[in-house]
Amino acid sequence: MVKPTSVSNTIRSLRFANGEMTQAALADRIGVTRQTVIAIEQGRYSPSLEVAFQIAQVFKVSLDDVFQYPDLP
Amino acid sequence: MVKPTSVSNTIRSLRFANGEMTQAALADRIGVTRQTVIAIEQGRYSPSLEVAFQIAQVFKVSLDDVFQYPDLP
DNA sequence: CTGTGATGTTAATAATATTTGACATGGAAA
């Protein structure tokens, strides 16, 4: 892992909360590859705003329900 | 002109609502260049999630208050 | 045991975001 992003997310929980949606199924819904979903879910990098919005849209939640950014120290 | 993003934002309003903050001042606060702020504000491309979070943090609002994504048709 | 689906890894490449630096414009002072 070269440089994990500082943005965390709840994608894994949201997938399971939505009928055991697989990573491949989610990737399909938002039009990216399965590897992209894996990388984002693992926090290996933070996605573009557009992809982030699409993920939130699939789960019918707000952006802030999917991604968390640490407060200033 | 080449390919405007589908994500819109309220950065300009937020800047003026926060004591006439200039683009340069905002760029400074979030650690990017002035040109980046201009491009984002104009919707020429959507920023990374991290930059998006930092902008929201400066104005003390949520991500959804800064950026808007069109609903599914 | 064999096969299958879900998940994970890596490396290479493509695409997009960001930086840098230079220059232009309009408005508001001095």
Added chain:
DNA sequence: TTTCCATGTCAAATATTATTAACATCACAG
């Protein structure tokens, strides 16, 4: 007018993120 400041534009370079493909592991059904 001249100067300063905020805004905007452009092109080229770098950095970051996304895509693809190939392969590995694990759990589990048959």
